Amino acid sequence: MRRHIPSTRALLIFDAVARHHGVGKAAEELCLTHSAVSQQLRLLESQIGVRLVQRTARGTELTDAGHRYHGQIAGDxxxxQNHTLEAMAQRVDGLRLIVGAVPVLAExxxxxxxxxxxxxxxxxxxxLQVFPTDLYMADMPFDVGVQYDDAVWPGADARPLMGEFCVAVCSPRAKGRAAMARGDFRVAPLLQLRTxxxxxxxxxxxxxxxxxPENLxxxxxxxxxxxxxAAVRADLGVGLVPLYYVERELRSGELQLACAHRAPSSRGYSVFMAPNRTADPLAEAFVEWLCEAGAASQTST
Known part of the structure; x- marks a missing residue:
C-alpha cells in the first residue's frame, strides 16, 4: 500500500515557515533561496491536496488547515530528531544500558x-527513563526496569528489590508540631498524593x-x-512520603519528622530484566548491583 508521507525536507521547510510566519526568515534559517522554499511548499500542498499557506497583506500566514497540520507534525x-540523536549517541562498543524507573524511586x-x-x-x-506507573505495555523499551512489585512486564525476570517505609514530614515552621510529635494529628492539614x-x-x-483527623x-x-x-516546604501541610525520598532534607533540617514513627508501606519495589537481556553481562551486573544496594538500604532503615 502506498504511504502518504511527504519528504522530510518538505516538512522541515513547512515547519520553519510556520514558526517564522513567513518564507523569507525560513529561507534564511535553512540557507535556501526564497524560490526554493516556495517551491517545496507548493509541492507539499500538491501532495496532500490541501492549502497550507496563504498570502496576506502582512505576508505569508497559515490557513486553518495549515495550523492544524503544523500542530500535528511539529511534535513528530x-x-x-531525538530518535536520530539517540542513535548517534550510541557508543561503538555498544556498552549502553536503558533503565526505566518509577519517578519517585529514580529521583x-x-x-x-x-x-x-x-x-x-x-x-x-x-x-535513565521514566517507567510509567499507570501504563503497562507488553514490550517495554528498557533493558532493566525498577518498578513497584505489582508492575506487569510479561516475560521479564523479576527480582525483589526492597520494601518501603513512609514517614510524616512537615516544615520546621509548621504549627502544631508539638501535638503531632505526640501523635495528635486532629487539626493537621494532610497533603494527598493522587495515586x-x-x-x-x-x-x-x-x-x-x-x-x-476525622477525614483522612x-x-x-x-x-x-x-x-x-514542595508543598510541605511551603508549609501547606503535612506530607506522607517514602523515607528514602526525604532523607537529605531531614538531615539538613529543611524538613522535620512530624512524628517519629515510620511505618512499612504496602508498596514494595522489584527490578525487572528484559527477556532479551537475561544473558547480557552488563544488564546482569546492573541488576546484581541494584539488589546489593537495595539490601543495604533495608539494613540501614
Missing part, C-alpha cells in the same frame, strides 16, 4: 547511587496511640511526590 519532527534513591555503578563500569553509557489516596489510613493504622482524604492533592514535598 522533534521526536524524529530519591537510584540517581544518587548511580556514581557507584559507573565507577564499577566506567565504559557504560546509562540512559495513593489510602496511604494516610494505612499509616495511621500502624501508628500506635495516633489521633488522626481531605486536603490539597498532588500528582507527584516532588510537588507534594
Amino acid at each position: 519532527l522533534m521526536r524524529l 530519591g534513591w537510584l540517581t544518587p547511587l548511580l556514581p557507584q555503578f559507573i565507577a564499577r563500569n566506567p565504559g557504560c553509557s546509562l540512559h 495513593r489516596m489510602g496511604a494516610w489510613e494505612e499509616w495511621f493504622a500502624q501508628t500506635p496511640h495516633a489521633r488522626p 482524604v481531605a486536603g490539597h492533592r498532588f500528582d507527584l511526590f516532588s510537588s507534594l514535598v
Whole structure:
C-alpha cells in the first residue's frame, strides 16, 4: 500500500515557515533561496491536496488547515530528531544500558547511587527513563526496569528489590508540631498524593496511640511526590512520603519528622530484566548491583 508521507525536507521547510510566519526568515534559517522554499511548499500542498499557506497583506500566514497540520507534525519532527540523536549517541562498543524507573524511586534513591555503578563500569553509557506507573505495555523499551512489585512486564525476570517505609514530614515552621510529635494529628492539614489516596489510613493504622483527623482524604492533592514535598516546604501541610525520598532534607533540617514513627508501606519495589537481556553481562551486573544496594538500604532503615 502506498504511504502518504511527504519528504522530510518538505516538512522541515513547512515547519520553519510556520514558526517564522513567513518564507523569507525560513529561507534564511535553512540557507535556501526564497524560490526554493516556495517551491517545496507548493509541492507539499500538491501532495496532500490541501492549502497550507496563504498570502496576506502582512505576508505569508497559515490557513486553518495549515495550523492544524503544523500542530500535528511539529511534535513528530522533534521526536524524529531525538530518535536520530539517540542513535548517534550510541557508543561503538555498544556498552549502553536503558533503565526505566518509577519517578519517585529514580529521583530519591537510584540517581544518587548511580556514581557507584559507573565507577564499577566506567565504559557504560546509562540512559535513565521514566517507567510509567499507570501504563503497562507488553514490550517495554528498557533493558532493566525498577518498578513497584505489582508492575506487569510479561516475560521479564523479576527480582525483589526492597520494601518501603513512609514517614510524616512537615516544615520546621509548621504549627502544631508539638501535638503531632505526640501523635495528635486532629487539626493537621494532610497533603494527598493522587495515586495513593489510602496511604494516610494505612499509616495511621500502624501508628500506635495516633489521633488522626476525622477525614483522612481531605486536603490539597498532588500528582507527584516532588510537588507534594514542595508543598510541605511551603508549609501547606503535612506530607506522607517514602523515607528514602526525604532523607537529605531531614538531615539538613529543611524538613522535620512530624512524628517519629515510620511505618512499612504496602508498596514494595522489584527490578525487572528484559527477556532479551537475561544473558547480557552488563544488564546482569546492573541488576546484581541494584539488589546489593537495595539490601543495604533495608539494613540501614
